[in-house]
Amino acid sequence: MVAFEGAGKRYGPAGEGGFTAVESVDLTVGRGAITGIIGRSGAGKSTLIRMVNGLEAVTCGKVLVDGVDVGGLGEDGLRSLRRQIGMIFQHFNLLSSRTAFDNVALPLEIAGVDKKTIRAKVGPLLDLVGLGEKAGSYPSELSGGQKQRIGIARALATDPKLLLSDEATSALDPETTQSILELLKRINAELGLTVLLITHEMEVVKTIASHVAVIDAGRIVESGRTFDVYTNPQHETTRTLLASALKLPHWLRSAVKPQPAAGDRVLVRLVFFGDTAFRPLTGRLVTELGSDVNILAGAIEEISGEPFGSLVVSYSAEPDVVARANRFYAETGLVTEVLGYVP
Numbered sequence: 227m228v229a230f231e232g233a234g235k236r237y238g239p240a241g242e243g244g245f246t247a248v249e250s251v252d253l254t255v256g257r258g259a260i261t262g263i264i265g266r267s268g269a270g271k272s273t274l275i276r277m278v279n280g281l282e283a284v285t286c287g288k289v290l291v292d293g294v295d296v297g298g299l300g301e302d303g304l305r306s307l308r309r310q311i312g313m314i315f316q317h318f319n320l321l322s323s324r325t326a327f328d329n330v331a332l333p334l335e336i337a338g339v340d341k342k343t344i345r346a347k348v349g350p351l352l353d354l355v356g357l358g359e360k361a362g363s364y365p366s367e368l369s370g371g372q373k374q375r376i377g378i379a380r381a382l383a384t385d386p387k388l389l390l391s392d393e394a395t396s397a398l399d400p401e402t403t404q405s406i407l408e409l410l411k412r413i414n415a416e417l418g419l420t421v422l423l424i425t426h427e428m429e430v431v432k433t434i435a436s437h438v439a440v441i442d443a444g445r446i447v448e449s450g451r452t453f454d455v456y457t458n459p460q461h462e463t464t465r466t467l468l469a470s471a472l473k474l475p476h477w478l479r480s481a482v483k484p485q486p487a488a489g490d491r492v493l494v495r496l497v498f499f500g501d502t503a504f505r506p507l508t509g510r511l512v513t514e515l516g517s518d519v520n521i522l523a524g525a526i527e528e529i530s531g532e533p534f535g536s537l538v539v540s541y542s543a544e545p546d547v548v549a550r551a552n553r554f555y556a557e558t559g560l561v562t563e564v565l566g567y568v569p
């Protein structure tokens with residue numbers, strides 16, 4: 227549906243004085259899927275997503291939407307492309323002087339749709355997002371979650387085939403975030419709408435995205451099925467994002483250090499899924515190490531209906547113990563991740 231082909235964006239002049247925000251991105255966004263792009267602040271997420279609907283012009287490579295090169299479109303072409311691509315924003319971007327109904331109607335008015343058709347279209351959209359009762363309310367009379375629902379209804383007004391979500395839940399509390407993510411999931415399933423979202427929160431990706439790409443300093447450093455990336459992260463940036471999403475007890479989180487001091491223990495996340503979920507590996511780890519293993523945290527989670535378990539353990543950081551552990555992981559195929567060191 228969307229293909230980035232060596233796509234990049236440089237702000238300002240070429241050479242000195244300019245800044246490369248996105249560099250040579252190759253990425254495919256599958257039709258009908260929910261794909262997440264995750265990265266830290268300033269990684270280039272907003273720039274990347276805005277390249278899809280031409281809000282930012284690429285300065286190298288191409289972005290193709292359904293095979294059409296966005297960079298090659300003129301004014302008219304861009305206008306028609308934007309009717310096929312809805313977008314929602316962190317701060318909702320509703321017009322405060324317009325009611326919920328009139329905000330949703332706006333893209334249709336701009337497209338020159340007649341009043342009768344607009345009336346027939348907006349009511350069901352407000353119902354779809356659960357706000358049929360709020361048609362006459364102004365944004366100032368709505369909660370954050372309700373404003374985002376209006377934003378979603380407005381984004382759907384022109385029957386787009388692609389929805390871009392720019393940190394749509396970042397300004398919302400966790401419960402409201404969940405309800406908005408549920409709504410996006412439902413819209414994706416019911417309308418077959420392709421969703422491309424950017425976020426700095428792994429929890430968002432884990433909750434709704436079947437595929438994920440991790441962006442760091444303008445480059446995609448890792449991408450794939452969310453389950454694979456989450457259970458077996460390959461890049462340091464992904465690991466850091468995951469570690470901050472891991473529900474470690476507070477005392478443990480504050481004790482973790484990146485480098486060991488004398489006598490420290492290594493803190494490791496063991497991931498169990500597929501074959502390894504059914505074998506008694508934790509008991510064997512203790513035997514193999516010949517050293518005590520502390521179990522400090524654990525959880526069973528699910529991504530796209532696939533369950534996996536995480537167990538956070540610590541053991542001596544002595545080189546021979548660590549070597550025995552690594553040998554055991556290699557032999558058994560157990561996926562592990564070193565989270566740091568604890569006293």
Ligand SMILES: Nc1ncnc2c1ncn2[C@@H]1O[C@H](COP(=O)(O)OP(=O)(O)OP(=O)(O)O)[C@@H](O)[C@H]1O
Nearest residue numbers: 237238245247265266267268269270271272273274
């Ligand atoms: N118009 C601009 N001119 C110059 N530099 C820009 C411009 N817009 C963004 N940048 C720079 O490009 C980099 C990427 O910005 P971008 O907004 O895409 O990142 P982001 O991952 O979305 O970050 P955040 O989550 O903080 O919004 C940043 O270093 C930013 O300062």
